[in-house]
Amino acid sequence: APLINIKDISFEYEQTKALENISLKVEEGDFLAILGPNGSGKSTLLKIMLGLIKPTQGSIELFGVDAKNFKHREWVGYVSQKSNSFNSGFPATVEEVVAGGLAKKSGLFHRLPKDYKALVHQALVAVGMESFSGRSVSELSGGQQQRIFIARALVAKPKVLILDEPTVGIDHQNVQSFYNMLASLNRDQNITLVLVTHDVDTVTDKITHVACLNQTIHFHGFKDQLHTMSD
Ligand code: ADP
Numbered sequence: 001a002p003l004i005n006i007k008d009i010s011f012e013y014e015q016t017k018a019l020e021n022i023s024l025k026v027e028e029g030d031f032l033a034i035l036g037p038n039g040s041g042k043s044t045l046l047k048i049m050l051g052l053i054k055p056t057q058g059s060i061e062l063f064g065v066d067a068k069n070f071k072h073r074e075w076v077g078y079v080s081q082k083s084n085s086f087n088s089g090f091p092a093t094v095e096e097v098v099a100g101g102l103a104k105k106s107g108l109f110h111r112l113p114k115d116y117k118a119l120v121h122q123a124l125v126a127v128g129m130e131s132f133s134g135r136s137v138s139e140l141s142g143g144q145q146q147r148i149f150i151a152r153a154l155v156a157k158p159k160v161l162i163l164d165e166p167t168v169g170i171d172h173q174n175v176q177s178f179y180n181m182l183a184s185l186n187r188d189q190n191i192t193l194v195l196v197t198h199d200v201d202t203v204t205d206k207i208t209h210v211a212c213l214n215q216t217i218h219f220h221g222f223k224d225q226l227h228t229m230s231d
């Protein structure tokens, strides 16, 4: 079964039609970019994929199971756009932030597994940030912070990782190396990736599938299609 199967969904807020008759399949191993301008429904679609809101019409299956009966939320990792603007007043280190992705709530306490340092290290290696583990997150660049939040999601070993506008805080000259890192997660760690972005120019040939929200089209083999879209 597809990891995510969105079947003809629509979503309406009180006044606004945010999504109309969207169908989309995410298969294991895909690196999918969902493109669309601001207001085209990208965040709404992600919230539906994450089970935070229910479609007004249509249905969604996760790993072959209707979303309302799906029990393995930890298989679907998420890096929100808000993570980007992380700027807490306290000096959280990279290691602390990434370890947060492993914390299990137990009463008042958040408990970490015994081997958390090794797991955090693995996740930092996967995003190319292992030499930063003792650094304060608030001192890092936007792109470095984004990698730390990806590591925080990865440490919980998701099968799919959903990224909301991941390149927003990244300097233009660093976007390619950021996408190279994502491609290595996709290829070498077998993580299925879904990202949404309004920025067509940042999308590279690392991406295997493109869905375009304002046109409701799902492209396969995107390179030629991308020209059509930006015309
Ligand atoms: P995007 O993420 O592509 O910018 P959104 O999913 O945030 O798009 O929004 C899609 C449409 O739905 C927009 O017209 C937006 O104004 C509207 N919208 C989003 N969230 C709400 C909400 N909570 N209440 C009412 N309208 C909303």
Ligand code: ADP
Binding pocket: 043, 081, 082
């Ligand atoms: P994001 O796209 O990262 O969710 P936004 O600034 O678009 O950030 O939206 C922030 C929050 O406001 C979201 O939860 C969204 O659903 C809600 N929102 C967006 N547009 C509207 C709207 N027109 N009316 C009410 N709430 C909205």
